[in-house]
Amino acid sequence: MRKSALVGWTLLAPSLLLLGGLVAYPILYNFWLSLFAKHAFLPAQTFVGLGNYRYFATDEEFWRSVRYGTIYAGSTIVFQLGLGVAAALLLNETFRGHGLLRGVVLFPYTIPTVVAVILWKWLLNDSYGLVDYVLVATGATRTPPAWLGKDYIMWSLIVTSVWQFFPFVVVTYLARLQTIPPELYEAATVDGAGAWRRFRHVTLPQTGAVLFVIVLLRGIWMFTKFDTVWLMAGEGGVSQYVRTLPVYAYERTFTYLQAGMGAALAVLMFGLLAGATAVYFGLFRDEEIVS
Amino acid sequence: MSRPRRGLWRATALYAGGAVLALWGAFPFLWMLSTSVKQSSEVFASPPTLVPRHLTLGNFARLLTETNFATYFGNSLTVSFATVVLTLGVSAVGAYGLTRFRFPGRETVAGLILLTYMFAPIMIIIPFYILVKRLGLVNTHLALVLSYTTFCLPFCLWLLRAFFQSVPLELEEAALVDGAHRGRAVWHVVLPLALPGIIAAGIFTFILAWNDFLFALVLISSDELKTLPVGVNDLFNATIVDWGMIMAAGVMITLPTVGFFAGVQRYLIRGWGSGGLKG
Numbered sequence: 217m218r219k220s221a222l223v224g225w226t227l228l229a230p231s232l233l234l235l236g237g238l239v240a241y242p243i244l245y246n247f248w249l250s251l252f253a254k255h256a257f258l259p260a261q262t263f264v265g266l267g268n269y270r271y272f273a274t275d276e277e278f279w280r281s282v283r284y285g286t287i288y289a290g291s292t293i294v295f296q297l298g299l300g301v302a303a304a305l306l307l308n309e310t311f312r313g314h315g316l317l318r319g320v321v322l323f324p325y326t327i328p329t330v331v332a333v334i335l336w337k338w339l340l341n342d343s344y345g346l347v348d349y350v351l352v353a354t355g356a357t358r359t360p361p362a363w364l365g366k367d368y369i370m371w372s373l374i375v376t377s378v379w380q381f382f383p384f385v386v387v388t389y390l391a392r393l394q395t396i397p398p399e400l401y402e403a404a405t406v407d408g409a410g411a412w413r414r415f416r417h418v419t420l421p422q423t424g425a426v427l428f429v430i431v432l433l434r435g436i437w438m439f440t441k442f443d444t445v446w447l448m449a450g451e452g453g454v455s456q457y458v459r460t461l462p463v464y465a466y467e468r469t470f471t472y473l474q475a476g477m478g479a480a481l482a483v484l485m486f487g488l489l490a491g492a493t494a495v496y497f498g499l500f501r502d503e504e505i506v507s
Numbered sequence: 508m509s510r511p512r513r514g515l516w517r518a519t520a521l522y523a524g525g526a527v528l529a530l531w532g533a534f535p536f537l538w539m540l541s542t543s544v545k546q547s548s549e550v551f552a553s554p555p556t557l558v559p560r561h562l563t564l565g566n567f568a569r570l571l572t573e574t575n576f577a578t579y580f581g582n583s584l585t586v587s588f589a590t591v592v593l594t595l596g597v598s599a600v601g602a603y604g605l606t607r608f609r610f611p612g613r614e615t616v617a618g619l620i621l622l623t624y625m626f627a628p629i630m631i632i633i634p635f636y637i638l639v640k641r642l643g644l645v646n647t648h649l650a651l652v653l654s655y656t657t658f659c660l661p662f663c664l665w666l667l668r669a670f671f672q673s674v675p676l677e678l679e680e681a682a683l684v685d686g687a688h689r690g691r692a693v694w695h696v697v698l699p700l701a702l703p704g705i706i707a708a709g710i711f712t713f714i715l716a717w718n719d720f721l722f723a724l725v726l727i728s729s730d731e732l733k734t735l736p737v738g739v740n741d742l743f744n745a746t747i748v749d750w751g752m753i754m755a756a757g758v759m760i761t762l763p764t765v766g767f768f769a770g771v772q773r774y775l776i777r778g779w780g781s782g783g784l785k786g
Contacts, residue, residue: 220608228616229603231660238657239623242634249634256636306524317525317671319769321532326764328718330736331757334743338542338750344551346538353554379535411514440627442718447740462629469633470725478633486630 250480254281256473282488285460288374288445289438295378296434297427300385305415307386308393318390325383333447336376340364367439369454373478377444379439386428392426393419428500432493439489442466461485536761543567543754550751565757568680576756578731579738583717583760586648590655590716591709596658598708603693604666607676617668624661628654628721636725650726651734663708666728670704671697711765717764735760 250268254261272278307318339346340363348360363372396419404414442462449455451471455463463475465485469478537557542550543566545559569578605617628635635654636645644650674697682692698705720736727733733741739756 221610224604224608224610224613227608228601231601231620231664232616234597234653234657235620235623235660238635238638238653239626239631242631242638243626245634245638249637256633281736292520302524303528306521306528309521309737311518311521311525313525320529322768323536323765325530326714326768327536327761328736328764329720330740330743331539331760334739334753334757335539338754339535339538342552344555344750347553347556349553383532436625437627440629442629443736444625447720450744462627465629466632469636475633475637482630482633505759 246479246482249476250483252476253474255477256469256475256478261476262389262478268477269484271477272480272484276330277459278484280463281464283457284370285439285462287370288377288441288460289435291374292377292438295374296382296385298429299378299387300382300430301427303382303386304389304393305419307390321386322383324380327380329380329443330447332376332380333444336372336379337364337448340372345414362441364454366454366457369449369457373445373448373458376448377438378440380444381434384434388430389423389426392423393417396422432496435492435496436489439492440485461488539754539757539761542751543758544749547749547751566749566751567759569749570752570755570759574742574752574761575730575733575738576742579733579735580759582732582738583735587713587716587742589648589652590659591712593652594656594659594663594712595705595709597656598663598667599698600704601660602664602671603697605668606671607666607679617665620664622660628658632721632725639726645726646728646732648732651716651719651722654722654726655712659708659712659715662681662711666708666711667701667704670701674700712763715766717760730772744778 251263251265252261253264253267303321307314307321340348340350342360342362342364345363347363351357351360361368363369387407400418400422401414404418409417439460440462445458445460445463446455446466449458451467459467461481462485465478465481468474468481513627541557542560544562544564544566545556546561546563549556549559549561605613639645639650639654644653678696678700679692682696683689687695718736720740723734723737727737730738730741739753739760742756743753
């Protein structure tokens with residue numbers, strides 16, 4: 217028995233060492249660091265207590281980044297969910313080529329973010345972009361807007377992100393759809409339910425729990441998304457119109473070299489997420505259990 | 508409405524929906540592929556052509572001879588494969604420890620490991636950078652391999668644990684009774700049965716390492732050590748964009764992942780069910 221415990225811990229040791237040293241320790245160190253004024257590259261640091269947090273309480277840039285982050289996360293989740301659920305319902309039907317289509321749909325999720333972003337910048341290019349060409353050729357507009365300019369950059373970012381991440385919703389939702397017992401649909405059809413009522417009264421209740429998890433995970437991941445946002449808008453120019461909290465934390469640290477400030481922003485990000493998650497559980501947990 | 512007509516409506520709706528979905532999912536990639544094999548005059552042609560009039564590999568040739576792309580590609584391969592080997596080794600050993608040995612606190616440890624999965628890299632990148640700097644590992648591939656391994660570990664541990672649990676203990680014991688020592692029993696009995704899980708974990712790890720941007724951006728500064736995502740972004744920002752060449756770069760970064768996915772899709776769907784890719 218005791219030997220068994222010893223072997224167990226020994227086998228786990230490499231994993232625990234890596235996770236403890238490179239995740240748990242940085243998390244704790246980050247809280248500590250947020251209480252200091254510290255240069256990102258130089259060792260010197262001064263204790264400032266809650267000074268960094270007091271600064272952000274009245275920092276317009278911080279509140280703007282929270283607002284942009286909420287808009288970005290909120291709208292990308294709504295579109296990913298709508299598109300993803302519709303695509304999963306479609307792929308759950310049998311028709312010729314649906315296996316191939318499933319692979320095609322998965323594709324955007326597997327490519328590096330840098331490729332997705334450059335690809336959409338090419339499609340949305342204001343001189344040679346295909347999107348503008350189609351809009352003009354079909355007569356939808358004669359002067360297409362600058363998609364990557366300050367007025368539309370948020371929309372372009374949202375479209376790119378939805379394209380890149382909706383496959384997660386498709387695959388996760390589809391996996392659950394395939395485990396719904398066919399008898400439930402048969403019974404509903406016998407009762408005279410049409411397609412909409414079968415969806416409303418069979419599919420939705422059955423998939424409530426998985427939708428709950430999908431929204432939770434995607435919410436966390438979109439709110440902490442760094443690379444897509446940063447690559448889409450860069451550091452200068454239009455970046456100020458999509459500077460979400462992760463990007464702001466990065467810039468505070470590695471552009472302004474204020475590591476303590478950056479650490480405080482990371483803590484605030486964590487706090488906001490924890491708060492939002494608690495509210496989310498309070499609002500929807502019961503319904504999830506009922507379904 | 509009569510039955511056959513309803514069937515026709517249904518088929519039409521399915522195929523129309525399928526066509527829209529295929530267009531949305533695949534068209535941007537086809538457009539990238541098309542641009543990558545066009546001559547520069549045709550890249551900017553109006554009206555644009557989907558199927559290039561003159562095929563050329565000039566964009567790929569320029570990419571490989573006039574830029575550091577080949578170096579970035581080699582770096583990405585090195586880092587990704589090293590990450591896969593290290594992650595599979597560490598997580599297979601750890602997951603085996605979690606499944607086959609009873610000890611107090613085992614479930615708590617498993618839960619804590621899963622909890623670390625909830626932390627997005629951006630939330631710890633600052634202390635992480637300072638730590639790596641203190642260890643003297645800034646600007647090394649080792650730093651990248653360790654970061655990716657750490658971030659893949661929780662998922663791989665849980666995935667492999669589920670697969671090990673599905674291997675009946677009796678099979679392993681039978682091998683032990685037959686005189687094999689534990690190592691041989693694991694190697695010949697447990698690992699082959701858990702192979703789909705190991706493959707899924709390997710692919711997830713490879714793709715995370717191959718695609719990562721944030722760690723590579725923060726931890727690597729010299730050009731000759733950069734991996735593909737950062738290197739290609741530099742190429743993109745360097746001068747007036749050479750769209751044909753950048754699209755060629757996009758095609759080349761994408762090919763390994765597409766190949767992997769096409770080859771092992773069925774393993775992936777299984778892995779997805781038990782946790783999924785993060786991103």
